[in-house]
Amino acid sequence: MASQRLRTAISGGPINIKVDNSGCIDFSKKPVEHKRTKHIDIRCHFMREVITSDKVTLEHCATDDMMADPMTNELGKTKHDRHVEALGLR
Amino acid sequence: MDEEMKAIRQNKTWRLTNRPASRRVLKGKWAYKIKNEVHKNGNNTTRHRARLCFMGNRQINRLDFKETFAPAAKFTTILCILAMTAASGWELHQMDVKTAFLNGDLDKEVSMEQPDGYVNSTYPDKEWRLFQALYGLKQAPKMLYAKLDDFLKSQGSDNIDPDACLYLLMHDGEIIIVLVYVDDILLVASSLAAIYEIKDALHKRFEMKDLGEAKVILGLNIRRDKALGTLKLSQGKYAGQVLEKFGMAECNPIGTQLEVGLQLVKADESDDALPYREAVGSLMYMMVGTRPDLAFAIGKLSRFVSCYGKEHWAAIKRVLRYVKGSMEKGLDFDKNSSCVLQGFSDADWAGDHETQHCTTGFTLILGGATVSWGS
Numbered sequence: 327m328a329s330q331r332l333r334t335a336i337s338g339g340p341i342n343i344k345v346d347n348s349g350c351i352d353f354s355k356k357p358v359e360h361k362r363t364k365h366i367d368i369r370c371h372f373m374r375e376v377i378t379s380d381k382v383t384l385e386h387c388a389t390d391d392m393m394a395d396p397m398t399n400e401l402g403k404t405k406h407d408r409h410v411e412a413l414g415l416r
Numbered sequence: 417m418d419e420e421m422k423a424i425r426q427n428k429t430w431r432l433t434n435r436p437a438s439r440r441v442l443k444g445k446w447a448y449k450i451k452n453e454v455h456k457n458g459n460n461t462t463r464h465r466a467r468l469c470f471m472g473n474r475q476i477n478r479l480d481f482k483e484t485f486a487p488a489a490k491f492t493t494i495l496c497i498l499a500m501t502a503a504s505g506w507e508l509h510q511m512d513v514k515t516a517f518l519n520g521d522l523d524k525e526v527s528m529e530q531p532d533g534y535v536n537s538t539y540p541d542k543e544w545r546l547f548q549a550l551y552g553l554k555q556a557p558k559m560l561y562a563k564l565d566d567f568l569k570s571q572g573s574d575n576i577d578p579d580a581c582l583y584l585l586m587h588d589g590e591i592i593i594v595l596v597y598v599d600d601i602l603l604v605a606s607s608l609a610a611i612y613e614i615k616d617a618l619h620k621r622f623e624m625k626d627l628g629e630a631k632v633i634l635g636l637n638i639r640r641d642k643a644l645g646t647l648k649l650s651q652g653k654y655a656g657q658v659l660e661k662f663g664m665a666e667c668n669p670i671g672t673q674l675e676v677g678l679q680l681v682k683a684d685e686s687d688d689a690l691p692y693r694e695a696v697g698s699l700m701y702m703m704v705g706t707r708p709d710l711a712f713a714i715g716k717l718s719r720f721v722s723c724y725g726k727e728h729w730a731a732i733k734r735v736l737r738y739v740k741g742s743m744e745k746g747l748d749f750d751k752n753s754s755c756v757l758q759g760f761s762d763a764d765w766a767g768d769h770e771t772q773h774c775t776t777g778f779t780l781i782l783g784g785a786t787v788s789w790g791s
Contacts, residue, residue: 343759387760394762397712397777397791400674407671410709414785416648416748 340380344387351384420466421534423515423623430528430544432536441543442480443471444531444550468531469552481524486557489581489597491704492788494633495649495747497582497593499783501604502647502749506591507611508640509603510630513560514623516599520549520559557598564596567621571614585614602630636705637746645751649706655743658698662691662736669741673713674731680716683725692724695732699739706746708779710735711791715775753784 345351353363354370354377376382395401396409424430451463475481501508513519526546530536549556569575573583573594585592590610595602601618605611618624630638639648659665686692696718703710713735720728761778780788 341757341759343761345761347763382759392760392762393781394760394777394779394789396709397779397789398762398764398775400676400678400712400716401672402676403671406673406709410745413708413779413789414747414749414781415707415709415742415745 340383342383342385344385344392346387346389346392348386351386354384420468420515423518424468424550426623429518429548429550430546432530432539432542433527433545434542441527441529442474444528444544445469445471445552446532447551467551470526470528470546470550470556472552472554472556475554480526481553481555484554484558486561486598487580489595490579491634493579493582494595494597494602495785495787496782497595497602497604498638498647498649499749499785499787500755502640502645503751503753503755503783504606505642505645505751506604506606507608508630508638508647509605509611509615510627510633511601511603511615511618512625512627513564513599513601514625517549517551517553517556517560519563519622520556521563522546522549522553522555522559524555526553560599561596564601567618568594568596571617587613597634600633602633634705635701647749648746649749650744650746651702651706652744652746654705655702655739658695658702659736659740659743661698662695662733664733664736664740667733667737667740670734670737671741673710673735673738674716675734678716678731680720680728680731682720682723683728684723686722686724687726687729690724690726690729692729692732693721695736696721699732699735702739708786708789709742709745710739711789712775712777713738715791747785750784755783757782 354374357363357374373382377384389395393409393412396406396413401409445468447467447469449465449467451465452460498508500506528544528546528550530540530542530544536542546553549559565575568583571585572587573585573592576582576584581596583594583596585594587610590606591604592606592610592614593604594614595604601624603611603614605614615624615626619626629640632638635654636649636651637653639650640646656665659667696714699710699714700718703714713731717728717732717735758781759778760781761776763774763776765774775791777791778789779786
């Protein structure tokens with residue numbers, strides 16, 4: 327019971343995840359076959375499950391606002407500084 | 417030594433018994449340590465501490481012990497709790513269990529020879545039958561955790577399923593959160609009265625050291641400004657030690673971790689003269705604690721811990737130079753930031769040219785700073 331209260335205190339609803347790949351969002355809503363849809367991982371089915379049960383929502387964001395960008399790329403100085411600030415490092 | 421013996425006696429750790437024929441009797445050993453203590457008035461004193469250790473290295477699995485697993489709180493849990501603490505202006509205190517492992521009850525018969533210097537003169541041939549755990553015993557951490565768990569549950573707290581070390585108590589509308597990291601206990605509550613209440617209860621049951629408001633947890637420095645509602649975590653001291661260790665204390669700082677578009681390939685043979693693995697490992701702890709910005713660089717460089725050469729070493733030196741320029745940087749939680757969990761997820765398309773593997777990265781942001789990340 328208490329853990330439930332803590333959980334709602336944190337988020338109060340589904341967790342929103344921002345993604346900069348709109349193809350991925352579309353696919354999560356409606357998995358259509360296409361000649362380029364291949365190598366679908368089992369994790370994808372997990373994601374579809376949590377999305378259809380409203381635990382997680384996906385939202386598109388521009389690559390420039392993608393805060394996970396420093397986790398996948400080595401960035402130049404300007405972009406790096408902006409992202410580091412956004413990650414809460416001060 | 418006498419102080420340690422006193423603690424051991426107080427806990428009724430052992431009883432002198434006849435040497436059993438069937439059971440294995442293992443040895444104990446004294447371990448000495450010089451501890452530096454900084455007092456509140458700024459004075460430094462050194463204290464000599466002796467600790468009686470059980471020689472757990474001679475214990476045999478299944479014969480002398482069965483399970484040794486003891487859970488410890490995850491960094492993500494600690495960070496989430498700190499974010500909520502900053503956002504809600506809660507009280508944050510810390511306690512420490514004195515001679516922690518002596519508190520664990522043993523569920524199995526364990527025997528030990530009488531320790532050096534404390535051999536009973538009338539019965540030198542008898543041995544100690546242990547009832548409480550000693551330092552060095554393989555199962556000691558598990559036993560301590562079991563006892564703390566029992567106690568916290570008897571106080572009516574709820575164990576939260578994502579982390580076995582997080583306990584939640586609701587009391588007269590006050591929330592009390594207890595976070596256990598082996599013998600370090602972090603207490604969070606909505607009021608000071610609630611903090612004192614749980615402290616009293618803990619004092620009654622265990623021998624505790626009250627550390628007051630939390631300042632350092634697991635080497636992470638906590639700086640709090642209640643008026644502004646900020647809470648900053650940093651590892652500046654550790655960063656300094658790492659730079660010192662690799663002879664980079666006086667290096668020129670640099671603004672980014674890695675060169676843009678850096679492609680590294682596996683070296684045919686590792687250059688063992690370079691302390692590459694040590695450097696990756698040392699930076700890894702910083703990355704896990706307070707530095708999500710290092711995650712990608714460390715992830716990339718740790719692919720080469722078994723096949724590194726000069727160019728890899730040059731890359732990690734650049735990371736160290738970056739650390740030098742950002743030593744005091746840390747996670748800064750802020751009351752005014754939104755307390756809604758926000759996730760970000762990104763992938764690069766076959767970023768590793770050698771294997772065509774992709775890198776996935778994610779961060780979860782709560783209260784103005786990242787609480788969970790991966791690369």
